[in-house]
Amino acid sequence: xxxxxPESIVGFIVVVSFIVTGIIVTVFDLLGIRVTPYNPIQQxxxxxxxxxSWDHLFGCDFLGRDVFSRVIASVPNDVAxxxxxxxxxIIVGALLGSLAGFKGGLLxxxxxxxxxxxxSLPVLVIAxxxxxxxxxxxxxxxxxxxxxxxxxxxxxxxGESLRVAHQNFIExxxxxxxxxLGILFKHVLPNISITxxxxxTLDVGTVILVYxxxxxxxxSVRPPLPDLGExxxxxxxxxxxAPWLPIIPGIVIAVIVIGxxxxxxxxxxxxxxx
Amino acid sequence: MEDLLSIEGFxxxxxxxSGTVTALDNVSLDLHPNELLAIVxxxxxxxxxxxxxxxxxxxxxxxxxxSGSVLYKGKDLVKLDSNKIREYRGTEIAMIFQExxxxxxxxxxxxxxxxxxxxxxxxxxxxxxxHSDLMQHTYTKQTQKISxxxxxxxxxxxxxxNEVIDYLKLxxxxxxxxxxxxxxxxxxxxxxxxxxxxxxxSQEPALLVADEPTTALDVTTQAQVLKLMKxxxxxxxxxxxxxxxxxxxxxxxxxxVIVMYAGEIxxxxxxxxxxxxxxxxxxxxxLACVPTGYKDTKELTPxxxxxxxxxxxxxxxxxxxxxxxxxxxxxxxxxxxTSQEDNRSVSCFLYE
Amino acid sequence: MTITFVLSHSLGGDPIYSWLGKAAGLHPQLAxxxxxxxHLNDPVYVQYYYYLVNLSQGNxxxxxxxxxxxxxxxxxxxxxxTLQIAFFAIVMTLxxxxxxxxTSARYNHTSIDxxxxxxxxxxxxxxxxxxxxxxxxxxxxxxxxxxxxGAFDPNLTPPTWITGIPMIDSLLEGNFQYFGSAxxxxxxxxxxxxxxxxxxxxxxxxxxxxxxxxxxxxxTARAKGLDxxxxxxxxxxxxxxxxxxxxSSLIVTWIITGTIFVENIFSxxxxxxxxxxxxxxxxYPGILGTTIVYAIVIVASNLAADILYAVVxxxxxLG
Numbered sequence: 015x016x017x018x019x020p021e022s023i024v025g026f027i028v029v030v031s032f033i034v035t036g037i038i039v040t041v042f043d044l045l046g047i048r049v050t051p052y053n054p055i056q057q058x059x060x061x062x063x064x065x066x067s068w069d070h071l072f073g074c075d076f077l078g079r080d081v082f083s084r085v086i087a088s089v090p091n092d093v094a095x096x097x098x099x100x101x102x103x104i105i106v107g108a109l110l111g112s113l114a115g116f117k118g119g120l121l122x123x124x125x126x127x128x129x130x131x132x133x134s135l136p137v138l139v140i141a142x143x144x145x146x147x148x149x150x151x152x153x154x155x156x157x158x159x160x161x162x163x164x165x166x167x168x169x170x171x172x173g174e175s176l177r178v179a180h181q182n183f184i185e186x187x188x189x190x191x192x193x194x195l196g197i198l199f200k201h202v203l204p205n206i207s208i209t210x211x212x213x214x215t216l217d218v219g220t221v222i223l224v225y226x227x228x229x230x231x232x233x234s235v236r237p238p239l240p241d242l243g244e245x246x247x248x249x250x251x252x253x254x255x256a257p258w259l260p261i262i263p264g265i266v267i268a269v270i271v272i273g274x275x276x277x278x279x280x281x282x283x284x285x286x287x288x
Numbered sequence: 289m290e291d292l293l294s295i296e297g298f299x300x301x302x303x304x305x306s307g308t309v310t311a312l313d314n315v316s317l318d319l320h321p322n323e324l325l326a327i328v329x330x331x332x333x334x335x336x337x338x339x340x341x342x343x344x345x346x347x348x349x350x351x352x353x354x355s356g357s358v359l360y361k362g363k364d365l366v367k368l369d370s371n372k373i374r375e376y377r378g379t380e381i382a383m384i385f386q387e388x389x390x391x392x393x394x395x396x397x398x399x400x401x402x403x404x405x406x407x408x409x410x411x412x413x414x415x416x417x418x419h420s421d422l423m424q425h426t427y428t429k430q431t432q433k434i435s436x437x438x439x440x441x442x443x444x445x446x447x448x449x450n451e452v453i454d455y456l457k458l459x460x461x462x463x464x465x466x467x468x469x470x471x472x473x474x475x476x477x478x479x480x481x482x483x484x485x486x487x488x489x490s491q492e493p494a495l496l497v498a499d500e501p502t503t504a505l506d507v508t509t510q511a512q513v514l515k516l517m518k519x520x521x522x523x524x525x526x527x528x529x530x531x532x533x534x535x536x537x538x539x540x541x542x543x544x545v546i547v548m549y550a551g552e553i554x555x556x557x558x559x560x561x562x563x564x565x566x567x568x569x570x571x572x573x574x575l576a577c578v579p580t581g582y583k584d585t586k587e588l589t590p591x592x593x594x595x596x597x598x599x600x601x602x603x604x605x606x607x608x609x610x611x612x613x614x615x616x617x618x619x620x621x622x623x624x625x626t627s628q629e630d631n632r633s634v635s636c637f638l639y640e
Numbered sequence: 641m642t643i644t645f646v647l648s649h650s651l652g653g654d655p656i657y658s659w660l661g662k663a664a665g666l667h668p669q670l671a672x673x674x675x676x677x678x679h680l681n682d683p684v685y686v687q688y689y690y691y692l693v694n695l696s697q698g699n700x701x702x703x704x705x706x707x708x709x710x711x712x713x714x715x716x717x718x719x720x721x722t723l724q725i726a727f728f729a730i731v732m733t734l735x736x737x738x739x740x741x742x743t744s745a746r747y748n749h750t751s752i753d754x755x756x757x758x759x760x761x762x763x764x765x766x767x768x769x770x771x772x773x774x775x776x777x778x779x780x781x782x783x784x785x786x787x788x789x790g791a792f793d794p795n796l797t798p799p800t801w802i803t804g805i806p807m808i809d810s811l812l813e814g815n816f817q818y819f820g821s822a823x824x825x826x827x828x829x830x831x832x833x834x835x836x837x838x839x840x841x842x843x844x845x846x847x848x849x850x851x852x853x854x855x856x857x858x859x860t861a862r863a864k865g866l867d868x869x870x871x872x873x874x875x876x877x878x879x880x881x882x883x884x885x886x887x888s889s890l891i892v893t894w895i896i897t898g899t900i901f902v903e904n905i906f907s908x909x910x911x912x913x914x915x916x917x918x919x920x921x922x923x924y925p926g927i928l929g930t931t932i933v934y935a936i937v938i939v940a941s942n943l944a945a946d947i948l949y950a951v952v953x954x955x956x957x958l959g
Binding site (some may be wrong): 137246247250260265268276 | 761762764770774897900901904905915916919920
């Protein structure tokens with residue numbers, strides 16, 4: 015599946031632990047059982063701003079909340095956002111793009127202009143705008159990101175379907191009376207899925223990065239609920255006195271994103287070798 | 289007269305993931321001054337490898353010279369290290385390639401590229417070794433108007449400019465003044481090939497190696513370019529080693545023809561003798577494949593079989609499996625190149 | 641391209657509906673005067689119309705988070721600083737990215753190559769604000785080398801308004817003290833951004849160079865007798881740089897959005913810091929205004945990159 019270099023194995027481990035943690039926490043949350051060492055939102059002013067210790071692996075924040083627990087608790091958010099955004103983006107993008115490339119004409123033109131506009135504007139700014147319009151919150155953030163995330167996939171799908179659309183076997187299928195959607199699914203999509211898969215793996219990491227930025231700006235989950243980006247922005251002021259507070263969530267984000275990048279590289283290398 | 293190029297027992301191997309390929313097996317040939325020697329053979333016979341190996345353009349990571357010598361004006365080029373052999377490239381032995389459009393840099397104008405070639409020649413004449421910082425230094429000393437930065441305008445200094453125009457005219461490019469300001473992609477295939485020839489000749493080499501220079505061109509242009517090459521050869525006193533898969537091309541311009549098969553030389557003869565009286569069965573087979581014109585009413589008879597796998601060559605003569613005149617000895621022993629009358633040689637047991 | 645420009649404007653206007661509506665709801669105490677003046681009681685499309693009218697006149701509304709100073713004024717005060725960071729960040733990213741890309745290609749598959757790769761992976765994976773924080777810690781608090789906030793030493797007098805961009809103005813004026821201080825203050829924020837983004841340049845340039853070196857014209861250059869160094873730089877690099885130009889419009893976009901973050905970390909008085917203030921203070925006119933300005937800046941720089949591409953690649957120019 016992917017090329018087994020030392021770094022891609024590490025990436026794989028990181029990604030898997032990320033996903034697993036997210037699932038475990040969510041499941042247990044639904045069951046009402048707490049999985050983290052401490053309640054992530056419970057304040058305990060007595061230990062506020064204490065450094066990492068055996069008791070509190072990552073230390074405590076300015077309200078005495080255990081940072082480690084908060085980090086773990088914020089993983090499901092990231093998992094949910096990143097995967098759903100990419101997933102929906104792929105589906106929407108692939109369908110729209112391959113349809114546009116296949117049919118051509120007005121649909122194609124419209125799609126191109128539309129994606130052009132979205133491309134030329136910065137992802138972050140648009141996400142910001144939409145998120146502000148809708149108000150802060152996880153679901154709103156997801157919606158905002160989905161809206162801007164699908165164009166690259168649409169472009170990819172369109173390119174591929176353009177390439178494939180005029181090949182002979184497609185003409186044959188058309189003559190045999192297959193409907194467009196059928197053709198798309200059976201012939202066009204399988205061909206493009208590989209490139210999209212590689213891109214998607216790297217993309218999940220990017221989504222996490224952008225999402226971290228957006229939550230840093232306060233557009234997603236609000237305190238006391240934990241979220242990595244927001245944890246950083248709130249503890250900025252404590253940089254000198256309690257450096258672990260802003261640094262650790264940052265490292266966690268970086269590790270996760272790098273994990274995805276490295277894994278994505280490994281997948282790409284493996285597929286290219288074919 | 290002394291031979292310009294004398295290759296003796298030359299063997300080249302490629303290491304690939306599926307084994308070692310013997311691309312050239314004990315090849316020997318001589319090239320005389322002012323001679324156009326054509327090397328003919330089908331794809332994979334090693335002719336391109338031969339051409340590239342003379343000035344050391346084989347990919348170093350995969351190709352190794354396993355034996356033999358390449359004597360140019362008496363000096364063995366095989367023994368030279370990369371710095372030394374660079375001295376011979378261009379100004380002693382020049383090379384032109386098959387696809388002229390991709391063989392010229394797309395971001396520099398045609399005139400600039402020829403000027404670059406001329407500058408190398410001039411620098412060498414003045415005894416400068418062409419090393420990178422010295423090149424940069426002398427570039428700036430000799431040619432104040434040329435800048436290496438891509439975005440400043442690059443004017444060719446006037447002394448060089450006239451010479452570039454002269455060479456473009458030499459290869460019969462009509463509006464030389466305009467062409468020099470063009471980029472390669474703006475020119476037609478035939479024209480770009482002429483430019484390459486001009487560029488190669490501008491370095492005043494004694495030998496020009498031409499690797500399938502006309503294969504990418506249409507037939508009419510092909511004829512023009514070949515004719516041009518033959519004329520120029522005598523005009524500027526450059527010998528030509530022409531590598532081609534096309535016998536017809538060879539018959540048009542060559543003085544001497546070498547037929548190669550599976551990395552070995554099958555036959556070596558002057559062009560008239562080869563075509564009127566081919567000795568090696570492979571040569572006869574090749575000639576039978578070529579349509580001879582409107583008077584031809586017979587079917588073309590291709591040679592049966594395919595070229596052998598060079599990772600695992602057959603014992604004995606490599607052509608034996610396909611040879612209509614194969615004998616028992618052909619499958620067990622390798623034939624050698626033996627001299628025949630009329631200054632020709634052939635590698636076949638029929639004549640040993 | 642013009643279409644994009646126009647469209648980007650209208651797209652920026654889309655969320656106006658909900659915003660202006662919300663703005664009306666959030667300032668009940670000012671609603672009366674505000675509403676009358678700004679037509680907030682009118683249907684949404686009327687508001688939209690008035691907004692566009694105002695926009696064409698350069699009136700972007702008033703900013704609640706800044707005591708109702710006109711948004712346009714705030715932006716004109718803060719945009720230059722953002723541009724300063726963006727400029728240095730872009731320059732640094734490109735220079736470092738290209739240098740490392742070339743080195744990476746040249747020492748392909750050696751430990752130098754791998755080391756560079758590790759470096760940019762780490763850089764790319766870290767969010768810009770995080771990198772900024774790390775840099776802060778290292779350079780400011782441990783070594784006390786570089787200042788932690790602001791665009792310049794408050795004790796110095798800022799230059800007079802010539803072009804509007806403080807660094808240029810100070811140079812024009814000969815106010816080198818200010819310029820020096822400004823440089824010191826701009827290094828860390830720009831560096832933070834450069835660290836995050838140089839990796840992309842390096843990676844693209846590296847694969848571009850490796851691909852180019854196998855091209856036919858490189859073989860010809862070698863056959864001409866050119867030495868490897870000249871071949872590598874004069875012929876190889878020149879051609880390999882072309883995709884970097886089209887990449888740079890992407891880079892510019894990312895860097896400009898990144899300024900939002902680094903300005904916050906470093907308390908740099910640019911548009912990014914204003915954006916965060918506006919977000920926190922629910923300053924809709926401010927958010928709108930800055931979004932539009934960001935969009936304009938990015939579209940403009942993409943245009944510039946397109947032009948640059950034509951300069952660099954003759955095939956685009958003439959083909």
